[in-house]
Amino acid sequence: MKLIIQIPCFNEEGTLAETLSYLPREVEGFDTVEWLVVNDGSKDRTVEIAKECCVDHIVDFPVNRGLAKAFVAGINRALEEGADVIVNTDADNQYNADDIPKLVAPIVGHRAHLVVGSRPIRSIEHFSPMKKLLQHLGSWVVRFTSGANVVDAPSGFRAISREASMRLNIFDSYTYTLESIIQAGRSGVSIVSVPIRVNGETRPSRLVRSIPRYVLRSSLSILRSMFVYRPGQTFFFLGLFPLAIGLFFSFRWLAFYFDDSTRSHVPSLILAAIMLIAALLCWLCALLGELHGINRKLLEDIQYQLRRERLGDGRGDQAESYAG
Template identity: 25%
Template sequence: MTERVFILIPSYNEEKVIRQTIRSLGNAYDIVLIDDASTDDTENAVRDLPIYYLRHEINLGQGAALQTGMEFARQQGADIVVHFDADGQHNPDDIDRFIQVLKTQSVDVVLGSRFLRKEDLLAIPRLRRILLRVARIVNGLLSGLWLSDAHNGFRVMNRRALAGIQLKENRMAHATEILMQIRRKQLRYVEQPTHIIYTEYSQVKGQRWQGAFDILIDVFINKYFR
């Protein structure tokens, strides 16, 4: 029986690039686009593509969009899920490589890292590189997982991880929450190198340094007051 691999793509106002991102993935996977209440023409941009299209009527955040996608993938009987950004930063060629690692190393989660190969590290804009190193320390203290890259959105999970991870953080703090749940649920994990493509478009759309404070507050509240 063929394994079903679901690519989960949370999206908000990505009309300009979403069609290209989806088409770059080919036809070997079940693709789920979770439109987080976009105000642009995203829906029409993908209307003719062979994908699952899910939409939030209210903008909830990337964490909520991923949770919606994971719940849908579970209902559909997914064997493997992949978290994949809508803005074209992730490399589709890494998907099969990560899936092979998931199987051959008998782990539950494969996490992408920009810090394991020199060429990937040098591609990161300097300010973002500094912020990511700080995020690594903060995430290590909060989650207990000392990863080389704590905020990489490219992840591959098996059924055990899909069943165990339930996101409550609706917005960007979900990245830290995933690590906390990996440790709490005793999921097996490994990092693998991945190359992130920093286009002018993706950098404009990306997370601002000021947002790091909001993420930290959300994670702290989730860890100690919920």
């Protein structure tokens, strides 16, 4: 069994060495533990520091491509290097590396394919009240959308099995945290949360530079995932709004019509017709989305088989037996 710990990095020369110094080289249940750094177009000495700290694998982007792209590139490289389990952590030493054995235990014990570390949000001093509220709200929305009981969805401290890694698809360029859980949950991948500890703040978050921008980008990510992975329910509920308006103006027009009003109230009738047609179109999109979902699942299975063939992998059969 091989464990690879990956760290996406962008200009992390100030914190990378300290983060690597806490990473383990031995974890119970694994014969080999290796480190992988994804340099996302850093302009400082990130790569040099990684080499000085004896990092086993380095993925080097010439330009910055974003956290989500760096995460996926690291997953793909770890698969090519034969990882059975992949742990993702941040380069700012936010997460306590001593909890890595706790993080991988559900996968080693065949109880899950994806494990998300749950931070003690309420007790983190450098999190503002607004950020704490957004963290809890985002996790609730992801739980509703994915069907997975994930306590801390934005957490980047997570472990993923080889099986789940080969089924992973991330389309968002902003962050992988929310979409990966929604995609995994809707694809039937078993997900659990485990409580983990955090260290003190070493630098401001680069993902949450602005609360309004973070809310907007995260909301767009969740909406995109809902349209992709839950199109039927999403478009059905969207159709209820124009349906309610259409029915209101329809009954309003009927009331005036049978009241022998001298006015025709044609605008109400036209608005009612527009809203009812909009509701019908939403439900048509729901039907087409469900049909598209069947096609998406077939394509994901084909992609998974192609990845296994490309990697010469025969270990996925064992993982299939305990998929949730």
